[in-house]
Amino acid sequence: MMMRKKVVMSSSQHKRRRQWSSCSCLVGWFGIMLQLMLLTECAVITTNQNITKKGNNDQESYPPVRLHRLRNRVVMENGLVSITLSVPAGEVIGIQYNGIQNLLEANKLDNRGYWDIVWQHPESRENIIDKMEGTNCRVIMEDESQVEISFTRTFDDSADKRHVPLNIDKRFILLRGSCGFYSYGIFERLEGWPDVDLIQGRIVFKLDEKLFTYMAISDERQRIMPTPEDREKGQPLAYPEAVLLTDPSNSFLRGEVDDKYQYSCDNNKCWVHGWICPNPATGFWMITPNIEFKTAGPVKQDLTSHVGPTVLSMFFSTHYAGESLEISFRNGEPWKKVFGPVMIYLNSVSQDDDPLKLWADAKGQMLLEGESWPYDFVLSEDYPFAHQRGRVGGRLLVQDSYISESLITGNSAYVGLAAPGEAGSWQTENKGYQFWTQADEEGYFVIKNIRPGNYSLYAWVPGFLGDYKYENYIIITPGSRIVVGNLVYQPPRYGPTLWEIGIPERTALEFFIPDPNPKLLNQLYSVDQAQKYRQYGLWDRYTELYPTQDLVFTVGVDNYQTDWFFAHVTRLSGNHYVPTTWTIVFDLQLTDASAIYMLQLALASACEAELQVRINNPDPGALYFTTNLIGKDNSIARHGIHGLYWLYYIQVPGTLLTNGTNSIFLTQTRGGLPWRGVMYDYIRLEGPPPNS
The missing domain is CATH 2.60.120.260 (Galactose-binding domain-like)
Structure with missing residues (x-):
């Protein structure tokens, strides 16, 4: 008869920066509890239930959304914010908010708010930047509660060879009562299209440098920033991104190094970042409510905000990984993926208030956006709503007899679904969607809002070597609730330490x-x-x-x-x-x-x-x-x-x-x-x- 091993706290043999929790493997009780978690809104991560999102419960108290069609542009406005987009390119050329006529830089129209892709022909390996200008504009929805606009470009192999071989659909959404707007993109390749390597894809906003002087990425990483002119006057260092500030306009910054890579962030920590204008006190924030569309998992690093003032949402790149994260298509491989939506959030306080309150408010809005994911207002058939998605729950335990004769809880384990592959392959996976969570201190996890598809379940546990992969595929169908039970990871181990x-x-x-x-x-x-x-x-x-x-x-x-x-x-x-x-x-x-x-x-x-x-x-x-x-x-x-x-x-x-x-x-x-x-x-x- 096979004996079931009990779960105990870790041995003092290995001093780790983690805490183990003792628990018993009561499989029946565990199954009942986990089923309840999957059937309800219970989850490992708790959220603030006391915040009410503007515009959800009291939309009628706000002015309606309006769409104004002009000769070569359209304007979306809702009484709080006004967004001007070029037609048919689909670039954001104006954002009016808090009495400021335009939050964006005053220079080139095509260098204010835009999507772009860096790509290569495989045979030439030359980086080509495609601003992804649309050739057609279509209104998807227009009523008093919501406007959604689509800017598309269909790939034509006989046209400009500097256009990436993708069908592009860039969309912008403005809701009633919302202090900000949303953007997402749908990229598509049809079967038989040319080979291509995609290096980087993102959305960029260049703000007015005379207004926005203070940048915030986290509670600890925020400060008054140098200007582009400060960098131009500075001393170049070992590579172009790094500059020693020798004569900045703010003398406090003299002798400092500025480098945009100093402000990078892991995917699972990059939920909100942006800039503050002190007068009038105004915030401009990029909110990423979910990272399912980002490549390479939760700990992939990428750029955020930097001198410009520039605000980014990086959807994919080779930063901190190299060529292994190029998205390569060969032999006419088809593909389709939705990137986003992300929210561009704007806020303000009175001149008597501390402008740093804008950062605290932006974090609160970030929590609300995360709670609202998946959004119920996105109108692409390629974006599944909550009832069209599934869940997976279980518990991860670790077996290492050289630490303990009993099973150890997978405390804070990273558990995720990604495209089928070998153990650890998720860190270079770049074409599909990934869904991650962290287990609680007893190893329990629930992964919610998973798009339908075929996945492998992966995990790794801080404090242990190697990668775990569940032996079976996870097939998600609309509304599915899957319980995988107790999973046991045996990390690489040959003998005693x-x-x-x-x-x-x-x-x-x-x-x-x-x-x-x-x-x-x-x-x-x-x-x-x-x-x-x-x-x-x-x-x-x-x-x-x-x-x-x-x-x-x-x-x-x-x-x-x-x-x-x-x-x-x-x-x-x-x-x-x-x-x-x-x-x-x-x-x-x-x-x-x-x-x-x-x-x-x-x-x-x-x-x-x-x-x-x-x-x-x-x-x-x-x-x-x-x-x-x-x-x-x-x-x-x-x-x-x-x-x-x-x-x-x-x-x-x-x-x-x-x-x-x-x-x-x-x-x-x-x-x-x-x-x-x-x-x-x-x-x-x-x-x-x-x-x-």
Whole structure:
């Protein structure tokens, strides 16, 4: 008879930045409880129920929505905001709000509010920017409660070769009583169309720089910003995006570095960002109510807002990932996908109020938009409403007998649905939709509002190596409620832990991040030490700390939080950046020469790197393992603490080890640039299994 293992709290053997909760595997009770969760609105994440959305309960108290048709433009207005769009291009050329005639920049009409795509012909690999101008304008709906307008362009292979081979449908929606508007796009390829690589797709708003001077991305990341002119007068640094402000209009900013990549954000944290105009006190915000349409899962990083003042909604890009996230179509592959809707939210306060209240209000609106997803007012047949979607619920447990004889709860596990593939394939999946949640402290999860389709269920658990994939497909039909029950993840494990460096949570955040060069500061991250890794030029601090000899880490003596540099980068030697070799020194007792040991090596990032491993012999001819050339995520240069996740299992014969002091040499062999290298997530040496 098979015995059911109980679930217990984790052993103190592994000190992790997580908390385990004890619970019992009462499958029957669990099934009843989860069924109730799936049949009702109960969910893992709680929301604020005390906020009432403007315009939902009291729409009649607001003026009706009106659509005005002019010669080469249309104007949507609802008494609160007025939006002017060019016809037939479908670009936002004017936003009137709070007594301001136009919130957008006064320069070119086609450079104010627009969609664009960066794409390539596969044979030429030349980046082409397509502003996606429409050729036809159609009113989808027009009444006192709502206006929805569609701007379309149909692909014509005989027309301009700089048009991306897609059918484009850009839509804009204005609702009664709404302080803002919505936009979404539908991209389509028909069977047999030309090969193409899509590099980046987004919606962009360029605001009036004389009005908008204060940017906010999160509670911790907000400040008065430099102007485009400040950047133009500044000193260019190692790449065009980074500029040292030498003569800014605001003297407080003198000597700081500005770089748009310093304001990047993970998908699952990028819900609202934007700018504040102090006089009259006005906010302009990009709200992303859901990330189902974004590529590569919840921890993919991308741009937000930056100097311009510019506000972005990035739908897909290769940022922090490289070529593996290009959306490539070959052999006439068809495709269709809806991106958005996102909300452009506007708010204001009286001149007697603190303008920073606008940020708090924008966060409240973000919560309301998230609660309203999927929207019930979107009029494309390609956007399913709530009753046309499904749910999946279950519980994730972890089985690692070297930590505990009992099952461990999947506390805070990331659980998601994405296109069928191998375990971990979701992080480079870029054509379909993804649906993610985080489990609670006992491992329970519910994924709601899933579009109909065929998916695989994936997961990963902070504190454990590797990726989980459920063995069966998840087929979602309209209204489906699926309970997968108790899922057990067995993370990669060969034998008992002999030593470990770091925490397996897919970032390098726990390692030593140095103070930046005081001449290359961004004061924002001098205050917010938790994100100190976003400072410019940290890669060169390695050379300053290790000018002649590379890092040596002694297990049991050194502390990875203070003695393990956050990125394995090159060293500046003269005028050249040269490869570096890090050494791990450890003692090993009672080595069994006939046994096999296992080196688990997890990387949080890789950029044009090759990591070679040697055991007890640093000679180049003693190479034991190499990753070969990997990665183009550029996370080191772009101030990310992670890119794509890489995991290697390296078998080490006991014949290569000695009874006593041993050394593992890790060489990053690619030089030439300061940001070629890797970030480690976690390293663990495991001994032979008992009785092996």
